[in-house]
Amino acid sequence: MRKTTVLLFLAAVMFLGGALGLAALGLDVELKAGGGMAMGTTDDADKSGEVRWALDAGVALDLFVLETSRVALGVSAGAGYANLHYYGVWENYPSPPGPPPSTTTQTSDSEYNYLLFPVELVGRIDLGKERALTVRGGGFAGYFLSGTTVLTYDPEVPLFFVNGEYTLDDSNTEQWMYGLSFYAGLDLISKGRLSIVPSLQFDIGLTDASVDLAYPPASKDTFWALTANVGIRYSLLQ
Numbered sequence: 001m002r003k004t005t006v007l008l009f010l011a012a013v014m015f016l017g018g019a020l021g022l023a024a025l026g027l028d029v030e031l032k033a034g035g036g037m038a039m040g041t042t043d044d045a046d047k048s049g050e051v052r053w054a055l056d057a058g059v060a061l062d063l064f065v066l067e068t069s070r071v072a073l074g075v076s077a078g079a080g081y082a083n084l085h086y087y088g089v090w091e092n093y094p095s096p097p098g099p100p101p102s103t104t105t106q107t108s109d110s111e112y113n114y115l116l117f118p119v120e121l122v123g124r125i126d127l128g129k130e131r132a133l134t135v136r137g138g139g140f141a142g143y144f145l146s147g148t149t150v151l152t153y154d155p156e157v158p159l160f161f162v163n164g165e166y167t168l169d170d171s172n173t174e175q176w177m178y179g180l181s182f183y184a185g186l187d188l189i190s191k192g193r194l195s196i197v198p199s200l201q202f203d204i205g206l207t208d209a210s211v212d213l214a215y216p217p218a219s220k221d222t223f224w225a226l227t228a229n230v231g232i233r234y235s236l237l238q
Contacts, residue, residue: 026064032231033057044219052085076122110149179205
């Protein structure tokens with residue numbers, strides 16, 4: 001895991017460094033943290049869920065290579081951490097062959113920890129009076145770190161489905177997920193090169209986050225999160 005993380009970080013640094021050497025008109029660094037809500041999507045009609053909460057933190061490097069009097073465009077890369085909580089109900093969960101009941105209802109309350117690596121296009125619009133709007137859009141890769149889930153069955157199936165807390169690992173959760181990320185932040189308070197930036201971020205997974213097994217039947221389960229953040233942005237180049 002450490003080797004993969006280091007390689008991704010070095011690739012992002014080399015990408016930005018190469019572009020910086022070609023044509024750097026501006027380079028901003030932003031540190032941010034915040035929280036919001038998370039939920040999942042699925043293609044299984046027997047599954048449903050409810051909104052739970054999410055926390056995130058990260059750093060982004062915005063490199064601007066095109067600029068007009070009010071608009072600057074460029075590329076962005078970074079790294080972050082996400083703590084995601086999901087609640088799901090699985091009706092008609094199939095029980096193993098044997099004594100009745102043939103199905104049960106599974107309720108799950110789960111927590112996932114991810115490292116996120118976004119690569120995006122970035123735009124910055126000068127609004128005047130030392131304020132600017134920064135927007136980003138692109139993709140991300142998420143590396144699964146750890147997690148737990150509390151499972152409740154109604155009814156329980158002795159020896160097979162027992163209520164309790166279970167560990168999430170690479171046997172039941174895909175190590176990598178990929179998706180789209182969208183961000184909008186406003187420089188609210190600025191002084192020199194430093195700005196305080198409230199922002200909104202929306203991340204939506206596109207790939208199946210759960211490992212498909214022969215039993216129970218496979219489904220495609222993805223995550224999304226909407227978070228409000230507060231960041232500190234510093235302009236290295238102006």
